[in-house]
Amino acid sequence: MVASPKALLDELKRLFGPRVLLARPEKAVYRYDAILVGEEPLAVVLPETREEVQALVRLSRNFGVPLVPRGAGSGLSGGSVPLEEAIAVAFTRMTRLEVDPRTQTAWAEPGVTTARISEAARPFGLFYPPDPASYRTSTLGGNLGENAGGPLCFKYGVTGDYLLELEWVDAFGEVHRLDRKAYDLPGLLVGSEGTLGLITGARVRLLPFPKxxxxxxxxxxxxxxxxxxxxxxxxxxxxxxxxxxxxxxxxxxxxxxxxxxxxxxxxxxxxxxxxxxxxxxxxxxxxxxxxxxxxxxxxxxxxxxxxxxxxxxxxxxxxPALGRIRPKRVNEDIAVPRSALPQVVREIEALGKAFGLVVVQFGHIGDGNLHPNILFDPRRESEEKVWELAHEIVRVALRHGGVLSGEHGIGFMKRKFMGEAVDPETLGALEAVKEALDPWGLLNPGKVLP
Ligand SMILES: Cc1cc2nc3c(=O)[nH]c(=O)nc-3n(C[C@H](O)[C@H](O)[C@H](O)COP(=O)(O)OP(=O)(O)OC[C@H]3O[C@@H](n4cnc5c(N)ncnc54)[C@H](O)[C@@H]3O)c2cc1C
The missing domain is CATH 3.30.70.3450 (Alpha-Beta Plaits)
Structure with missing residues (x-):
């Protein structure tokens, strides 16, 4: 429980005025990502500058209230979903974007949508390759948070491969703006799902359009x-x-x-x-x-x-085709060695039949990234069974030398599998990094680590 919620909310109102959302219907939206649901946040804040993000971090520490960073909320593993009393930090108003055709790079704030980067680069004959299928809504902050991939990633690589320089606010309220030439600290934040710092800007590499x-x-x-x-x-x-x-x-x-x-x-x-x-x-x-x-x-x-x-x-x-079969679906995300793919597809098919649920599979086959989708109607089919099947699917991937997530991240959906998927030494190292960078455990608690 936050010690003095009223004082906290008064301070938020003083600092952010109309850019703090406190009313029920507005806040309720921030319980969700694209498939998961958590707790309603105490407040939602829409910062516009890095200084405001710093102020939020200080306030979070003073009141002992966690911060849950959020882009478009299109995530598929619960990364931006609050799990306890927390402030949701929605970066959707930080949308400044500058393309520099001379260096073939762009500087973007975290709320810039993925598609906008390529649109702004197009007049210069350039494009930004990372292309999650959600690219029209997902944001650069969320893409960096999840190290998002997409259909083009077999040849061109994932979000982290295009990051040249990162600006973020750490748990102590300090701003860093670093490139990746010596110690690759920006690389540490890529795929960290908002648990190590709040990203406030990034320089990304652009490529000339193939003819x-x-x-x-x-x-x-x-x-x-x-x-x-x-x-x-x-x-x-x-x-x-x-x-x-x-x-x-x-x-x-x-x-x-x-x-x-x-x-x-x-x-x-x-x-x-x-x-x-x-x-x-x-x-x-x-x-x-x-x-x-x-x-x-x-x-x-x-x-x-x-x-x-x-x-x-x-x-x-x-x-849309799957939406006609059942109204809801859980979109799983695993990656396995390409040679294991046929066997994995068969085993997942058999699991779907054994559970009596509709499962369809598609994915980016170049890198063995498979998206088994469980389609269901919550009025007729048990959601508990759906999640049980989703967990069995993860186990199939692990049995075949695959990984927990190809591109959607761990969030809270898969954190309990980290113990099965990652050896104790590596897990210990991840915990030590989290402890060093977020000693009060206020940055997106309950995500990634078991
Ligand atoms: C229809 C559909 C298709 C999809 N296709 C793909 C695909 O092809 N490839 C793929 O990789 N993903 C895909 N996704 C998943 C999702 O779109 C990606 O994970 C995307 O990167 C999330 O971006 P977002 O802005 O919505 O982030 P959110 O979901 O809001 O957040 C994602 C994570 O990033 C963190 N975060 C957000 N902003 C910041 C910040 N400024 N600083 C620090 N942490 C931050 C959050 O805390 C959270 O942990 C798809 C989703 C949907 C719904």
């Missing part, structure tokens, strides 16, 4: 053949920009929704190659085409951008 792209879709009667085709093409030297996989249940759902003539009961691969040399781009795609055909795949190759867009519609339609 050419080529796309194909391949359909396989068996997941094994699809995974093998991908592995062979990569071994032969193909580095596709995007490699997306949909299992047969997912393909059926998309076909029911779009009626684009996809054969039922087939697993689907979408691949895109890109680069500045048009011949190389086509050659790389040809490697994928040849291996797919050799393994019994049916291949559709896009002849132009319009056809490519039409093929990618299948991937973009996944969310």
């Amino acid at each position: 050419h792209r080529a796309t194909l879709m391949a359909l396989f009667p068996q997941v094994e053949a699809l995974a093998e085709a991908v592995s062979r093409a990569i071994a032969l030297g193909a580095v596709p920009a995007r490699l997306e996989f949909l299992d047969a249940s997912c393909v059926d759902a998309v076909e029911d929704y779009l009626h684009m003539g996809l054969p039922r009961g087939h697993a689907l691969l979408l691949a895109e190659t890109d680069g500045d040399d048009p011949e190389l781009v086509q050659e790389e795609l040809a490697l994928l085409e040849e291996t797919a055909l050799a393994l019994g795949g049916k291949v559709r190759r896009a002849r132009d951008e319009g056809e490519a867009e039409a093929l990618w519609r299948a991937r973009r339609a996944v969310s």
Whole structure:
């Protein structure tokens, strides 16, 4: 319990005026991320400057009240969800953004949405590669907090790979603005889910737009053949920009929704190659085409951008297509060695049947990142059973040498698995870092560490 809540709220009102939300309906929204729900915060604060963030940290210490940083709340592991009496710090008003075409970088505050960075870079022939599917709503602060990836990450890497310089406020209220050239302290904050500091700005690297792209879709009667085709093409030297996989249940759902003539009961691969040399781009795609055909795949190759867009519609339609099957879903996120993927997909399918729940699977197959989705109707199906199944899915990944999370983070959803997934020595080191950087345990408590 916070010692003197009234004094705390008075102080918040004095410091932030209308930018502190105290009314029930407004605050209630901040209990949620995209799938999880926690406690209603004591207050929600919308800071606009790093000095205001510093003031919040001091106040948090004086009153012993935790801070829960939050971007767009599109997270899928409960990172931005308060678990006890806390102040939610919503960074959505810190949205300054400057592109520097000379250095091919951008300086952005944490509330800038992912998509806006690329939009601002486009007039200079540049783009920002990390592309979580939530890129229109998710923020840079949240992307750094989770080290978000996306379809382009097989070739281009994840959010942390584009971070050059980071500004943050630590638990002592000090501001740091550091690059990564000596001790990589910014790297420590990447993926720390708001538990080590509050990010107030970042310089990110931009890349020139590739001049050419080529796309194909391949359909396989068996997941094994699809995974093998991908592995062979990569071994032969193909580095596709995007490699997306949909299992047969997912393909059926998309076909029911779009009626684009996809054969039922087939697993689907979408691949895109890109680069500045048009011949190389086509050659790389040809490697994928040849291996797919050799393994019994049916291949559709896009002849132009319009056809490519039409093929990618299948991937973009996944969310609405699944929404027609059941109103709710838990979007799991595991990563396994690519060679284990067929077996993992089969085991998860079998688990879904054993639990009597609908499970569909898709993901970024290049890096073995799989998103088994459990679809359910809370009026007819037990949510407890859904979470039990989600936990079994994590165990399948761990049994096959995989990891707890490919890109969505640990949050509070998976923290209890940290003991199973991480060796005691590493866990001890993580705890020591947390203790050193947040000795009062006021930064996003209850997340990541078991
Ligand atoms: C439809 C959909 C598709 C998605 N697709 C992908 C995908 O392809 N790839 C992927 O990686 N994720 C994906 N996600 C998950 C989610 O969008 C990402 O994790 C994203 O990075 C979260 O950004 P956010 O701004 O919503 O952050 P939030 O959910 O608000 O917060 C995420 C974490 O970051 C911390 N945080 C936020 N701001 C700060 C800050 N300024 N300082 C310190 N910590 C902070 C929070 O405390 C929390 O722990 C998807 C989600 C949805 C709903």
